[in-house]
Amino acid sequence: MKSQTPWFRLSSLVFGFAFLYIPILSLIVYSFNKSKLVTVWGGFSTQWYGKLLENDQILDAAWLSLRIATVNATGATIIGTFAGLVLARFGQFRGRTMLSAMTTAPLVMPDVITGLSLLLMFVAMEQAFGWPAGRGITTITIAHITLTLSYVTVIVQSRLATLDGSLEEAAMDLGARPARVFLLVTLPIIAPALVSGWLLAFTISLDDLVIASFVSGPGSSTLPMLIYSKVRLGVSPDINALATIMVGLVSLGVMITGYLMFRRERLRQRDMQLASSAA
Amino acid sequence: MTQHHRQAQPPQGERLSAGVQLMLRALQHLPPYRWTQARLARWGVRGRTAVVALPYLWLLLFFLIPFVIVLKISFSATQLSMPPYQPLLQWTGEKLTSLRLNINPGNYLYLWQDSLYGRAFVNSIQVAAVSTLITLLIGYPLAYAIARSSTKWRGVLMMMVILPFWTSFLLRVYAWIGILKNNGLLNNFLIWAGVIDEPVVMLQTNFAVYMGIVYSYLPFMVMPLYANLEKMDLTLLEAAKDLGCRPMRAFFNITLPLSMPGVVAGCMLVFIPAVGEFVIPSLLGPPDSLMIGKVLWTEFFNNRDWPVASAVAIALLIFLVVPIVYFQRAQARTAQAGQA
Numbered sequence: 061m062k063s064q065t066p067w068f069r070l071s072s073l074v075f076g077f078a079f080l081y082i083p084i085l086s087l088i089v090y091s092f093n094k095s096k097l098v099t100v101w102g103g104f105s106t107q108w109y110g111k112l113l114e115n116d117q118i119l120d121a122a123w124l125s126l127r128i129a130t131v132n133a134t135g136a137t138i139i140g141t142f143a144g145l146v147l148a149r150f151g152q153f154r155g156r157t158m159l160s161a162m163t164t165a166p167l168v169m170p171d172v173i174t175g176l177s178l179l180l181m182f183v184a185m186e187q188a189f190g191w192p193a194g195r196g197i198t199t200i201t202i203a204h205i206t207l208t209l210s211y212v213t214v215i216v217q218s219r220l221a222t223l224d225g226s227l228e229e230a231a232m233d234l235g236a237r238p239a240r241v242f243l244l245v246t247l248p249i250i251a252p253a254l255v256s257g258w259l260l261a262f263t264i265s266l267d268d269l270v271i272a273s274f275v276s277g278p279g280s281s282t283l284p285m286l287i288y289s290k291v292r293l294g295v296s297p298d299i300n301a302l303a304t305i306m307v308g309l310v311s312l313g314v315m316i317t318g319y320l321m322f323r324r325e326r327l328r329q330r331d332m333q334l335a336s337s338a339a
Numbered sequence: 340m341t342q343h344h345r346q347a348q349p350p351q352g353e354r355l356s357a358g359v360q361l362m363l364r365a366l367q368h369l370p371p372y373r374w375t376q377a378r379l380a381r382w383g384v385r386g387r388t389a390v391v392a393l394p395y396l397w398l399l400l401f402f403l404i405p406f407v408i409v410l411k412i413s414f415s416a417t418q419l420s421m422p423p424y425q426p427l428l429q430w431t432g433e434k435l436t437s438l439r440l441n442i443n444p445g446n447y448l449y450l451w452q453d454s455l456y457g458r459a460f461v462n463s464i465q466v467a468a469v470s471t472l473i474t475l476l477i478g479y480p481l482a483y484a485i486a487r488s489s490t491k492w493r494g495v496l497m498m499m500v501i502l503p504f505w506t507s508f509l510l511r512v513y514a515w516i517g518i519l520k521n522n523g524l525l526n527n528f529l530i531w532a533g534v535i536d537e538p539v540v541m542l543q544t545n546f547a548v549y550m551g552i553v554y555s556y557l558p559f560m561v562m563p564l565y566a567n568l569e570k571m572d573l574t575l576l577e578a579a580k581d582l583g584c585r586p587m588r589a590f591f592n593i594t595l596p597l598s599m600p601g602v603v604a605g606c607m608l609v610f611i612p613a614v615g616e617f618v619i620p621s622l623l624g625p626p627d628s629l630m631i632g633k634v635l636w637t638e639f640f641n642n643r644d645w646p647v648a649s650a651v652a653i654a655l656l657i658f659l660v661v662p663i664v665y666f667q668r669a670q671a672r673t674a675q676a677g678q679a
């Protein structure tokens with residue numbers, strides 16, 4: 061009965077999505093709660109948003125996290141694109157297995173191990189070369205790039221795998237140098253993958269608590285570190301307000317990107333139809 | 340009409356990429372590009388090598404070598420200084436013979452003798468395994484239902500699965516505190532519905548840890564399962580039906596075995612990070628919960644015992660090497676299959 065009954069499919073969809081969204085909705089609803097007791101409804105109010113905007117500590121941490129996330133996403137996208145290109149297009153070479161292993165392992169490696177190993181590395185480097193002096197923004201950014209470039213690599217690699225190399229080969233046959241082929245042919249084709257890779261690297265960096273806690277120094281508390289220290293003391297309504305803002309921004313970003321890609325795809329399909337009907 | 344319109348105004352995609360192309364062409368003639376190319380060529384480094392070298396060196400330096408250092412420090416003795424461990428190699432005098440090697444296997448002996456670490460390992464594996472199973476039981480029907488929906492809906496539904504994954508992990512775990520508290524959403528609901536008379540303690544139990552892991556990692560389970568189920572050849576099921584096979588039996592004899600790569604990938608993506616999970620047990624679990632990630636955190640931040648923390652990390656890594664390599668093989672196979 062299982063596979064054919066729409067009932068079963070419908071109920072798994074309803075149950076699955078209820079499970080995924082009820083916790084997020086509860087955060088949003090209670091952020092508008094007047095009462096300080098988070099789960100007792102005391103009337104509608106936006107006071108917690110006001111309180112949030114007055115909290116310099118949270119605003120500073122958010123600004124720090126946003127700066128780290130931006131630099132991280134850009135760096136991870138550049139290095140990850142190179143790695144994805146190498147894995148998808150360079151064929152077999154000595155050390156390919158090693159590169160492939162090093163780009164997939166961070167995807168599943170527990171954060172505590174990555175965080176500890178990077179911290180010990182930074183300490184050893186400081187002892188040996190005096191760089192990085194102390195820990196802070198630089199070390200957090202390097203750690204995040206190492207973590208997130210794997211995600212970009214996987215996205216770029218799988219995007220390149222779905223395309224055959226014929227366009228690139230054609231450009232090479234016409235005499236374009238490899239660097240030119242990459243900049244003028246490959247890069248425009250995989251641009252959507254780069255956008256999703258950048259966004260993913262950005263949100264992962266904005267969200268990381270464990271690795272940042274290991275490699276940060278005094279005075280560089282990122283937003284997740286601040287949230288964690290507040291949340292450990294219990295539920296507080298201004299964190300709900302913060303969560304609502306973050307969920308809202310991310311959903312907006314994902315929807316806009318999704319819409320733009322959808323439109324781009326539709327335009328491409330229309331052009332292809334026109335081209336084939338003209339031929 | 341359309342043709343005319345098209346000639347008058349090139350499609351947006353083309354206009355956009357023309358601008359980008361112009362920019363990229365300009366980029367090629369800018370001094371740094373030429374200069375770097377010439378400089379690299381003089382050293383005998385071709386463009387291709389440079390492209391391989393950048394990610395390779397980065398990952399060697401910041402991913403592989405750090406593990407060697409963790410291994411090294413796991414054999415050092417603790418000492419009151421910054422950094423708080425003794426160097427492995429020490430010059431005690433001026434002659435070459437005065438080189439002392441301070442290998443100290445004591446950290447591992449300590450892990451072995453103190454039953455706390457063993458129990459933490461067993462408990463972490465058990466919690467991760469149970470959570471992975473629950474995630475599979477919720478994720479499989481969801482992925483299946485999405486993969487069998489109409490093409491129009493699939494994209495939207497998958498985006499809805501991935502969207503929570505983009506929002507903060509920490510805040511999603513935090514949401515469960517509000518739900519599972521004694522006067523939280525779930526208890527209030529159950530009392531209202533008449534199922535229970537007084538609140539059941541759910542927060543700070545293993546149940547809460549299971550819920551947190553299942554909830555946070557569900558998208559990781561659904562994604563590979565969906566990718567697998569969506570590609571499945573449905574004519575096999577039709578053939579089974581024509582030959583008189585019941586849908587239930589067709590599911591267990593055809594769909595499930597064919598989707599095993601997806602099941603394995605999803606389970607690995609949940610199980611491996613869940614074993615070392617820190618945030619979920621520390622926010623939702625019992626205060627004395629023995630999860631290995633939490634133990635490592637405590638050794639490092641509270642006890643400031645870097646060598647023991649490193650030994651815990653190495654032990655965890657040795658345990659996880661088998662599933663990680665298994666996952667990588669599967670991942671590489673999938674990538675290869677996609678290319679073929």
